[in-house]
Amino acid sequence: MKAGVSLFQKLILALLIMLSLIVLVFWLIYRLNIQEIQGELKKNKIAEVKFMTSQLSNQFEQILMNTIVLSEDQSVRAYPNMLKFGDEYSRYETKLNIIDKLALNSASTPWNNTVILYFPDLNETVSSDPFFSFSEFVLPDQPLHVWTIKQEKKTGEYYYSYLVKSHKSPLYIEVRIQLSQIRKVMSQYTSGTPLLYDARNRMLIQNDSAPLRNEAAKLIVPLLQGDDGFLSVDNNGTPYLLNYMKLDMMDFYFIDYHPMRQLIEPISRNNNYFIVAMVALLLLSLVYIFLLHRQVQLPIHKLRRAIEKFDQGDFSSRLTDMNEYDFRLLGSSFNRMAENTQVLIEQVLHGELQVKEARLMQYQAQINPHFLYNCLNFIQSKASVNDTAAVSSMTLHLGAYCRYIHKIEQVDATLEEEINSVEHYLSIMQLRKKTISFTIEVPKHLKACRLPRMILQPLVENCIIHGIEPSEQSGHISIEAADLGNEFVLTVRDNGVGMEQERLQSVLRYMDEIFFSEMPIGIGLRNVNQRIKLYYGKEHGLLINSGPMQGTTISIRIDKQEEHHVSNIAG
Known part of the structure; x- marks a missing residue:
């Protein structure tokens, strides 16, 4: 019987499935949380970057607007005429007035910046920084209306310079913003790491408190496409979230990057x-x-093993060492049931052993009586033609055969007695049918072994009636015995027509039926098979091999016994 899945295995499987589902659900929730955080972070970062970009744009725009206002100032426009036609005091007073306005202009913006006015026709310079106001005139060599990065020669600091030319007077105005001022504004951005990339000058401005490595900067810059974006980058195995936006009217990108x-x-x-x-x-x-x-x-395993032993016929199987209360009660109930069943089975077996002898005698009485009638007809026929030799031979063989089969008070016999009886039977059949021949080969040391009476004759009769008589050729029957140690095998073989597999299976099924049923085939074989099973046990019986036009072979495996078997089992 194929073993199914036990309750214990089902519980373990259910527990593993439950744990797997918990881990799977948690992993899905974890991934959803990451996606949700990224979405919220993207929204927040976009808003923060947009605000910071707007601030930077406003600062640059305010500085440029102040520059335009300065170019329209009356004092600034009148200063060239004052240099040409005014006295020295007026020139100095006007210059101081312009310097004050430039200083006020610089102070009006959050970024400290330096404004320088260049009058190229007069080689004059006026600035909010006294250094430029009283130094030699030098007009910057740089393009107009473009923020250009430069480096001071004395301090080495970088600054942004914006140069514009007035349309109403010969005037150039330069605005300088120190790079440290931009870094100062960027340092106020605390929600991430700010960067400012100057696409025109190909310069990356970063906060001094969190400098970015050069390889990381080279990785980020090529990713800046369009006016804004939000993406993920990987730097040396570390993932970063990157958000950037371009400043209005400038080639500057404000960048925010944050480690994931x-x-x-x-x-x-x-x-x-x-x-x-x-x-x-x-x-x-x-x-x-x-x-x-x-x-x-x-x-449960102990209980199952005890039940399996009980089912296999070990009625002494009992349950022991059941520690749990519920299973201890179950074990006690099983033990009481097994004990009662064992007593009942022993009583039934004792009764069955008492009737076995009577049943064996009943099987012997079922030998076909038509055989005797045919023999008497043969004697009458041969006597009518004065064939005394045939009559004498038939009478001797028939008498010996009948003397053997009518000893019904004896359930078993020796193999020698059984072989002699079959030899008389085959001699009778040979007298009646000259086309039948037979051979018997039995080792001498096996002839004293005992076996049930009249088990070979029905097999030989079956070979003649169903195997040889339907055949058109001469028939031959061989009887052999082989020693197998504690048992021996009797084999009856013919060279008749044999059986189809379908008919063979029907005979085998009919032989193993417990209750008698009316079937036209295999009655003799069934009687012998049932007698052997009653005599030696259910594991014994007839073995039949047959095929169309290949004859039939019947084998019986018999335990070696030298005492009367029935007397032993009846006790």
């Missing part, structure tokens, strides 16, 4: 807590499985 690890660190920490909880839950599950195996599975 810092954003998802709280979730990762919670994830670790969950993993620890899952490991603890798994350990508890293993303890639960161990206890379940010890307190449920093992008692």
